[in-house]
Amino acid sequence: MKIGIIGVGTVGGGVLELLDKERKNIEKRVGEKIEISWICDLKESVNREQNYRFTKNYEDILKDESVETIIELIGGNTTAFHIAKETLKSGKNLITANKYLLATKGKEIFKLAKDNSVKIFFEGAVAGGTPAVSSIYEGTFSGGIKKIRGILNGTSNYILSKMEEGYTYEKALSVAQSNGYAELDPTFDVKGIDTAHKISLLSYLVWDELIDFENIKIEGIDKITKEEVEAAKVLGKRYKLIGEAVKSKDGIKIYVKPSLVGEEDQLYGVKDVYNGIESYGEHLGETFFYGKGAGALPTANAIIADLYKIKNSNAWN
Structure with a gap:
């Protein structure tokens, strides 16, 4: 599974940390290898230590046909809304912890996912690390x-x-x-x-x-x-x-x-x-x-769980 992460702040950093520490167990549960094809952030410093393929322009990830799933972690409902729409229109799955986006723009987003036969999951958007x-x-x-x-x-x-x-x-x-x-x-x-x-x-x-x-x-x-x-x-x-x-x-x-x-x-x-x-x-x-309803690693854990659902569960939309 090739993924792109857009937004490498507190939670995005937690996702990278968990994938680094628990990769073997995560890939065993998901059922295939997970490749981080891109990470995107406005700060280049987020890539100093791990040296992933990095961009400041999220369009680079959206245009990469090999990327199957995008994890959106920038927040808000303007740029994030554009990212969500373009992700789903391009046939890519979407994982987000952005409750603001989904609560205000969800009708269009969920319809796009359904129309394009892709999946959207958002475990981390509601109760952080609690799998409610x-x-x-x-x-x-x-x-x-x-x-x-x-x-x-x-x-x-x-x-x-x-x-x-x-x-x-x-x-x-x-x-x-x-x-x-x-x-x-x-x-x-x-x-x-x-x-x-x-x-x-x-x-x-x-x-x-x-x-x-x-x-x-x-x-x-x-x-x-x-x-x-x-x-x-x-x-x-x-x-x-x-x-x-x-x-x-x-x-x-x-x-x-x-x-x-x-x-x-x-x-x-x-x-x-x-x-x-x-x-x-x-x-x-x-x-x-x-x-716990928040925190880098609890919420990152919820996002990793969504990777499992992308592979093994029916769509929520």
Whole structure:
């Protein structure tokens, strides 16, 4: 399998590291050798040590007919959207961890994949290293799923955990940034937008319908005060930023908002940068997934798992 990697930042570097350290085991599971034909990034320094075939121009990879699968890791939904479209139009498979792209442009992307008989996988886009996406899609599809809910943003969860320790929102955010858990511009995380991207994709996988993003009701954690968190503790409850999707006879409804949860709720114990996802099925009952939602190697692990699916699984689109 010949692959090209576009975007060699934190996660892209993690993919290269895992392929270097675990190549024998990975290739055994995938069923064939994996060749990194190209890597693409705006910084030449990413190629100093390993000396892969390098380019600053992603078009070089798109034009290479020998490349079977492209891993897109640049983020955003402008240039990444062009890369995704051209990848699929050229008959190449696509792996991405870009939830923003798929939640806002997914209808066109999934249709292109279907029209061109290629595959697109995105395990790393929803819960980082937690293999919830594959498990929900492949393991619960016959369970009559009616609802999915979860803590899907480690940054917000970390901030809320720190506020329980007595920090103000501003101080908790500052600590999250200093520890590398929050971006300098944390808007997508604290405003609930990132969570909305992810619950939207989970909803699509379960019910095969991508809800227009503007129809999702979103509320973040940036208005929660230290006093509100303390009052919740007195009641034995915690604030958690929860994304929820529900299917009823009236259709699919998705919302994101801070919610008070008690000890009887499995999401109560999901702390710091961890994610927790619940699904409720008419025939299956309740399932629960827990793990790290971000990080270079956990997310890279999810991307490597998608290489296995490219070779051995049916398309999700």
